[in-house]
Amino acid sequence: MMVDLSDRIRSLWSDGRADCLGVIFYYHAVPAASRAGFARQLDWLARHTTFWALGGPLPDARRWVGLSFDDAYVSVWENAVPELVERGIPFTVFVPTGSLGTRPGWVQQPHHPFWHERVMSAQHIRTLAGVPGVTVGSHTVTHPRLSRLSLSAAHRELVESKAALEDLIGQPVELLSFPHGDWNQAVIELALEAGYRRLFGIEPRCYRTREVPSFMGRVALEPWDPLLVLRLKSRGAYRWSVRGFRAPCIRA
16 A cells, blocks of 8 residues: 655654654765765754763753764765864764774675775874764774674674774773674673673664663764755654664663
8 A cells, every 4th residue: 555755754753753852873984075964964963952972971951962983984084073073073983993094895896885985094093082072982893794703703803893992092992883783682792791881783763761771773874864854863753764673682
């Protein structure tokens, strides 16, 4: 049965507008051609929400948003970081430590939009870590699908990336983003045992309480998304795109 698009839009808007306190967005690349659009997104968010640094407590605000960047691409350094720093907006960059200064080996098709990207260098990451409001998190060593690895191999990815980043920036690294959004219960337990305090997936979630769970879903955002899409996503009106949310069992 066909569903009228206007009915779908109305249901999406009403689904999220009343009680969504906050969302976490994740980006990948921010190409030069999209820098102006990215800046417009930041300005809209600054007018309508309060920014949350993912490592800290939630702000006491009517609406909040967290910003994160997976893969630590150079285009983020060149085009996103200056706009964020100029506005004093906190953000988190999740770094795959085995690819610093190189092209992303997990992007394997030349037609992929990130084929020409490079991962930030060690110096980029050191500099970022010294910027007020910036948090550096782990994105493993080699960017694998962790649930497909043996437990010992997954353990190495989690422990070695954390140790490498802490040695590089001289700060504790307590945040982890799962590459490809891939995890299972065993991976969750390994990550917590490795010392990560907050874990981030890519299941779109809208948060209604002021409690911060150990595992949090995020919403994909592109720097070229128009402001209407940004507005809908910030209100939770994207949840129709997935059938459900897998919540890991986190032992107290």
